[in-house]
Amino acid sequence: MAINVSEVSSMIGQRVAVSLRDVSKQYTGGTWALQGVNMTVREGEFISLLGPSGCGKSTVLRTVAGLQTATAGSVEILGSSVNAIKERPGEIAFVFQEPTLMPWRSVLANVGLPLELMGVPRVERRERSLQMLEMVGLQSVANKLPRQLSGGMKMRVSIARALVSKPKLLMLDEPFAALDEITRQRLHEELLKLWERFGMTVLFVTHNVFEAVYLSSRVIVMQSNPGRIRTELKVSAAYPRKRDMLSDSEFSSTIAQAIKLLEE
Numbered sequence: 243m244a245i246n247v248s249e250v251s252s253m254i255g256q257r258v259a260v261s262l263r264d265v266s267k268q269y270t271g272g273t274w275a276l277q278g279v280n281m282t283v284r285e286g287e288f289i290s291l292l293g294p295s296g297c298g299k300s301t302v303l304r305t306v307a308g309l310q311t312a313t314a315g316s317v318e319i320l321g322s323s324v325n326a327i328k329e330r331p332g333e334i335a336f337v338f339q340e341p342t343l344m345p346w347r348s349v350l351a352n353v354g355l356p357l358e359l360m361g362v363p364r365v366e367r368r369e370r371s372l373q374m375l376e377m378v379g380l381q382s383v384a385n386k387l388p389r390q391l392s393g394g395m396k397m398r399v400s401i402a403r404a405l406v407s408k409p410k411l412l413m414l415d416e417p418f419a420a421l422d423e424i425t426r427q428r429l430h431e432e433l434l435k436l437w438e439r440f441g442m443t444v445l446f447v448t449h450n451v452f453e454a455v456y457l458s459s460r461v462i463v464m465q466s467n468p469g470r471i472r473t474e475l476k477v478s479a480a481y482p483r484k485r486d487m488l489s490d491s492e493f494s495s496t497i498a499q500a501i502k503l504l505e506e
């Protein structure tokens with residue numbers, strides 16, 4: 243389905259999906275991974291967090307996901323506290339760099355896991371899991387085990403599992419960093435299609451400038467010691483995006499700006 247930029251801007255709502263206010267995080271040992279982070283993400287945005295290793299990108303994501311708590315400040319997701327969101331399984335989903343599939347479960351059973359945890363009946367679970375596998379082009383391997391799949395296929399299964407509950411917020415922490423360039427590019431296209439189809443808010447962590455600018459409607463650039471937000475770059479290029487658009491002047495100037503910010 244082709245959509246243009248005005249349709250994408252209408253996908254981006256006025257409601258706030260994620261809000262961080264003066265968030266700081268100090269780990270045991272003393273490192274201030276984050277200091278005074280303020281960030282507002284609206285529903286339907288595709289946001290990348292970009293920055294050098296150690297600037298706190300994963301810490302932001304893990305704090306929003308409730309996998310760890312902030313030392314100071316407040317975090318709100320979809321109008322609720324992190325703890326309240328945890329009580330509503332399926333509303334947020336996380337994709338890690340390692341696909342973290344259960345090795346003894348079939349691909350289908352791995353995808354259906356979030357629905358199982360939500361108490362969705364078996365028949366509906368199967369149907370929805372198969373639909374998701376079809377969307378990522380993997381219906382034919384539904385009965386295989388994870389070890390029988392390539393790295394790219396495992397990541398697709400992981401994305402299918404994250405999306406099977408139709409989450410409103412999808413967080414991905416360097417999901418494609420371990421994949422080869424061709425597979426990574428294919429998965430960029432697939433992720434964008436899924437975003438256009440489901441309209442969920444996406445928070446995507448990467449230290450790859452091209453990936454951040456190509457995928458996102460907004461790139462939040464972070465810096466380290468202590469981890470904080472340096473600035474943000476809006477990417478107003480139309481969706482659906484095409485690889486060859488990266489040489490367009492708009493993309494190239496945003497990419498050049500981002501590279502300069504990271505080098506300073």
Ligand SMILES: Nc1ncnc2c1ncn2[C@@H]1O[C@H](COP(=O)(O)OP(=O)(O)OP(=O)(O)O)[C@@H](O)[C@H]1O
Pocket residue numbers: 269270271273274275293294295296297298299300301302449469
């Ligand atoms: N569990 C932890 N205990 C102590 N220090 C930690 C812990 N996790 C992260 N840190 C430190 O906090 C800082 C921010 O880490 P974080 O992983 O959030 O950065 P990042 O930008 O995601 O880095 P990368 O791109 O390398 O994954 C780093 O200095 C890191 O060493």
